[in-house]
Amino acid sequence: MNLNELTIKQARTGLDNGEFTSVDLTTVCLKRIKECNGELNAFITVCEKSALAEAKVADEMIENKKIKPLTGIPFCVKDAICTVGVRSTAAAKILDNYIPPFDATVIKKIREQGGVLLGKNNCDTFGHGASNENSMYGPVPNPHDLTKVSGGSSGGSAAAVADNMCIFSIGEDTGGSIRQPASFCGVVGLRPSYGRNSRYGIMPMASSLDTVGPITKTVEDMAVVMQEIAGCDGRDATTVPDDVPDYEKELGKIDLKKLTVGVPKEYFEVDALDPEVKSATLAAIEKLKQAGATIKEVSLPMTKYAIAVYYIVVPCEDSSNLGRLDGVRYGVRVDTPPTPSYQEGDSDTGNIPLLSRGGRGGSLYDLYANSRDQGFPEEVKRRILIGTYALSAGYYDAYYKKAQKVRTLIIQDFEKAFKKVDVLITPTSPFPAFALGEKSFDPLQMYLADIMLAPASLAGVPALSVPAGMSKSGLPIGVQIIGPRLSEGLVMGVGEAIEKN
Amino acid sequence: MALSLDEVRKIAKLARLNLTPAEEKRHAETISVVLDYMNILNEVNTDGVEITSQVTGLSDVMRPDEPYECDFKKELINQMPEVSENELKVPAVFE
Known part of the structure; x- marks a missing residue:
């Protein structure tokens, strides 16, 4: 196994046992980026020099036993998130030369403990899109099939994780921008509850919906990163003061026999739902049932208005x-x-x-x-x-006022459902990755690609996409687990049960 | 409901966007399709429903109103497109 293919957990063990250094790990990731970025276009900016310097500092921290969970781990960041001294364009030419004077809070937290910044990921400009084709720096093809899209808007971040150009990445999700590319690329993506992670330094798109979250190779890694970046921030008045639970402990605590899983029927009635996606989702639900979970059909009647x-x-x-x-x-x-x-x-x-x-x-x-x-x-x-x-x-x-009223009804749908069930399981996207160019000239079709993703966004609840098999043509399929507000631990626990089966 | 070219031009001016004639035409067409789709919301009875403008339930989040030093003034000035003696240069506002 090459070092760049490691998970955070595996890399942590190797670094702490002295099997390899952060410089070794970073060098291998940079090599992979050099080899593949020409084709994948997942990075707008690569920080070769500073990454190696940061890796050296991390190695000293490890040597001096000043070790935190992300010390020496190479990661990358969606370009719509500010990084001090490193160009941050949001894939817009109007910011082609913009060098932020500060780090976003979540990035600061990772870098302070010695996380190594490899570079900045391509995305739909300002997060506007579901295919990464709206980037002014060109599209990001899917690592599993270069004729398909990587998804969006955090397409570069998901492709970089899937292609092992990095160990993990940080993306941004307003209406599916972490979950959809994660499902298209076969990796794990979490949209946290609105207010769980600080938005300070995230270039704003829709301020009442924007969230920042990780894209990782495993659910376990997701828990590690969330643990480090979640929490209240004096620089973001919308962060909630609730304590951040011990997510890894929560993963272990999940008792599937006591779990009630809701299956919202409206999600399975979507016209565009691909039969393979449907059967993969039903198979994931069946696995939870086999493991002892109670399955209950629920209705979220406002879904079609989301x-x-x-x-x-x-x-x-x-x-x-x-x-x-x-x-x-x-x-x-x-x-x-x-x-x-x-x-x-x-x-x-x-x-x-x-x-x-x-x-x-x-x-x-x-x-x-x-x-x-x-x-x-x-x-x-x-x-x-x-x-x-x-x-x-x-x-x-x-328009706006009417939409805000229907938004209230969508939230009430979820509140009612979560009185009956612990979590909801749905497909992440109605279909696997579509072809480059297939929807790019039809904005409404592109918007409708978010049908499974927008409701949880509007409700501000956490939602995780985990891989749940492949289509016959070799494209990853993701399922989405949605939980009540601030139930990230539960959502990840259920995700891990699906991942491990 | 169709959005006319004149309406597109008017909105573009309000939003400070120069558009080419081809862009005006494309936006009029695509936005009309999107706005038509939004009519689906008229099916929903929202009488007496409160609006949602935020989901956290937080209110009156305050911080001490105390002045503090900005520690990256130089970096901010470096980002300015045109600077004259530490001041931002822009075209004349009044002509």
Whole structure:
């Protein structure tokens, strides 16, 4: 087994026993990145020099017995999360040159204990997408089949973990951006409860929905990373003060014989549900039943409205959040209109000629409008337009307010279900990874890919995607475990039971 | 419900986005499809339902209102597209 294929747990043992050093481990990961990134495009920025320097420091920490769970473990981070001194673009050309002066809180926690930052992962620009095709740095193909998408928006992070370019990665999930790519790439992805992990330093998309969470090779690793990054943060007023439980202990405590698993029928009535995904999910449920769990069908009647609610709430909050990107204080400033060499329609391909063509003399309005025109891809512009429209006078009640009311009903669906069952099990995505280009010109079809994912996001509850077999064509299938708020330990415990079977 | 080209242009101006004529056309088409889909929400009776704008139940999260030093002023200034004597340069606001 190559070192880059290790889990966190295995790497920890090897490092602590002196079988290899963090420099060894980091070198092997960097080598893998060099070999495969040309094809996978999972990294926008690779930090070769600083990673090796950080690994050296970690080795000293290990030698001096100052060992924490992530000391010396190489990891990577979605590019929409700020890392001090390391370019963070969110896959947007308007931030092509942006170097954050601080680390996001979750990243700071990992780096302070000697985690080694390998680089920054490609993603759909600002997290807008379910296929990684909306990145201005090009798509990320699926490591299991290069003609398929890796999923999105944290596609680069999931592909990097699946391809063993790193030991784990940190992604961001607003409406499925961790869970869906994790399921497409055959790895484990957790969207924690909203408020469990600090959002400080995460580039905001929809502030009432954004969460940050790990993508790992095993559920056990997921518990290790969550233990280190969860908790209240003075810099994020939406983090909850509840104690962080001992997740690994919670995993061990799960008694399947006392567990009631809910199967929400609406998720299995989705038109687009692939028969192989359906049978893999039912097989996972059957395994839990065999192990003693009680299975109960439940109904979440508001499920079919989740995408409509989600794609109103998100563009509204998005368009407000993205107002700060205007070429004034940071990022790329474009004063003058596009030069004649700028081809109309280039923004479709993401191959926009690099900005900063300079030029002076435009008005302040021109500066805003040109910087935003050339710095954002088409999907970002679409969301800004939808949000601006839906929030404008006369439409606010019909769209945003209506969506927020239906959101309340979606939450009540979950509350009622969790009175009867401990967790819910559903497919993560109605289908395995789809082909590159298949949905990229049809925004509504791309939005509908989030049908299984958006409800838990809107309710703010934790949801985990774990691998549950492969399709006949060799693509991974994931199942989703959804639990009540702050039940990450339970959700991971059930996930581990499925993973181990 | 179709979104007209004029409406797209008006929203784009409000949102400070320059769009090419081809983009205006594509956005008018795709956004109309998306807005049509949103009509599904009219099936749901929401009379008397409260809105949800956050899910944590937290309220009045306060911190001490005390001034503190920003320890990365230089780095922030380094990120500015144009600087003159430690100050951010922008085009004239009033013409």
